[in-house]
Amino acid sequence: MTYCVGLLVDRGLVFMSDTRTNAGVDNISVVSKMKTWEVAGDRFLCLLSAGNLATTQAAIALLDERSIAPSERQPAILTQPTMFQTAKLVGETLREVICGGAMAGQMADSVFSGSFILGGQIKGSAPRLFLIYPEGNFIEAGSDTPFFQTGEHKYGRPIIIRTYDRAMSLEDCAKLLLVSFDSTIRSNLSVGPPIDMQFYDTDSLAAGYRQRFDLRDPYYTAISEGWSDALKSAFDQLPAFVRT
Amino acid sequence: MTYCVGLLVDRGLVFMSDTRTNAGVDNISVVSKMKTWEVAGDRFLCLLSAGNLATTQAAIALLDERSIAPSERQPAILTQPTMFQTAKLVGETLREVICGGAMAGQMADSVFSGSFILGGQIKGSAPRLFLIYPEGNFIEAGSDTPFFQTGEHKYGRPIIIRTYDRAMSLEDCAKLLLVSFDSTIRSNLSVGPPIDMQFYDTDSLAAGYRQRFDLRDPYYTAISEGWSDALKSAFDQLPAFVRT
Incomplete structure (x- = not known):
């Protein structure tokens, strides 16, 4: 499994992803699920991957045009006119990988599926955030569901x-x-550190602050330990239950 | 779906269960998932049901000996010497219902599965808490996993x-x-009010305090609204993140 979140606020976007991949609990690895593209002054994109790693890595490699010699690459993902078109391209690429695998003889199996969270901003438009399904279609975050x-x-x-x-x-x-990631990591072995975080500041049109947190990171430790104490004091603040 | 919790503490047991059953989001009903038995001064038992309602209701009906005329019933569940034997009886009854359904021509399908949380106390032993699987086997709560x-x-x-x-x-x-139920109800339509709660006070050997909470219950409302505020103030107490 995986845990990824993209959050849209007035001041920009925040992306966070864990790095645990597993093929069974006895076969775990650390792999970043966060990919970014930047054309400074023009656009910034961040893609968070969930699902089968071979599928999502293949889709990202295609988006990066890694099948072409480095000197000849002009990735289409960097030239779409809008975030909507960018999400469409990512969705089509994801679907192509999943369907390609199926047609090459793979048994139909959701294990080879994948999904993406895509967020970013292109010059001339506001920051936008999408959830892209394995079928290639997608939904956009709005004020009702801003993450x-x-x-x-x-x-x-x-x-x-x-x-x-x-x-x-x-x-x-x-x-x-x-806090959300720490609660998940404490409850579920399939989500694991380190945690990647990427900021995007509205209208900066450039990659924002990025940090990787491991379990020994002083701020992560302060949150993880502090939250247990804060929750206990929040719990104590609630009115006591009385048998009636 | 369902949400049930049994919690073991030094002073006794607390059971809580939601009451939503559904056959699709367009077909929901309110059904209690909490069943208790009491022989005052001798034993108290509480059973929380999850899974297919026909399966768990059939198992409880068998435990209650509802296939026998009321005057002739002497339910074995009220005469087991220990909680372990009681859990074994519940597990065997559950498995019997599930296997019986399968042998009567039902396609093997996990939809017809079920599980129970069983807790209580029998005179001469300490309060005990079990999780009973559809296969009829079970695990017991201990100091490491007390719920x-x-x-x-x-x-x-x-x-x-x-x-x-x-x-x-x-x-x-x-x-x-x-708090745990309110967080679940806010996030998932398959868990719904009212909420049943049963206390068992250690060594009382009798049913403890019982209450049903609906969404308008003043205490439930105070918890639900108070927890959002308490969480926000807990969140504010945590050290602020600073870009380094």
Whole structure:
């Protein structure tokens, strides 16, 4: 499994992804699920992967035109006029990989499926955030649902639902998502550190701050330990139950 | 789906279950998933059901000996010498129903499966808590894992993991479980109110306090609304993230 979140706020976008991949609990690896593209002053894109690693890596390699000599590459993902067209290209590429595998003799199996969260901004438009399905279609985050999660989303969802506010700073988003990730990592072995985080500041049209947190990171430790204490004091604040 | 929790603490047991059953999102009903038996001064048992309703209802009907005339019933579940034997009887009955359905021509399908959380106390032994699988086998809660959840357990698990303490009062357990249930109900349509709660006080050998909470219950409302505020203030207490 995996846990990825893309969060849209007024000041920009925050992306976070774990790095655990596994082929059974006895075969785990660390692989980044976060890919970014930047044409400074023109666009910034961030893609978070979930699902079968061979599928999502193949789709990203195609988007990067890695089948062409490096000197001849002009990736179409960097030249789409809008984020909508970019999401369409990513979805078509993902579907192509999944269908290509099926036609090459693979048994139809959801194990070879995948999905993406895509966010970013292209000059002339606002930042946008999409969830792209294995079928190649996609949905966009709006004011009603301003974030997307993929993978093991259940453990870490309540805290996002209760705390999210679109006026939040990107720093507060980082704090919120680290709490959400820590709750997930404590509950589910298929989600694991280190955690990759990427900021995008609205209208910067360039990659924002990026950090990788491992379990020894002082800020991550402060959040993980502090949250247990903070929750206990929040719990104590609630009115006591009385048998009637 | 369903959400049920049984929690073992020094002072006793607390059981909580939702009441939503569904055959698709357009066909929902309210059914209690909590069944209790009591022989005052001798034993108290509480069973929480998850899974296919026909399966779990049939198993409970068999345990109640509802196939026999009321005047002739002497349910074996009320005469087992230990909680272990009681769990074994419940497990065998559950497996019998599931296998019986399969042999009567049903296609093998996990949809007709079910599971139980069983807790209680029999005179002469300590309170005990079990999770009973569709195969009829079971595991017992100990000091390392002092609670069991069935159904949609993921949303409400982090708060239990972080807040549980075996020295808690049953009233604090009620508060904790209501937070856990509220987080689940806000995130997942397949878990719904009202919520049934049953206390068992260690060595009382009788049914403890019982309450049903609907969404308008003043205490449930106070927890649901208070928890959002308490979480926000807990969140504000955490150290701010700073780009380095």
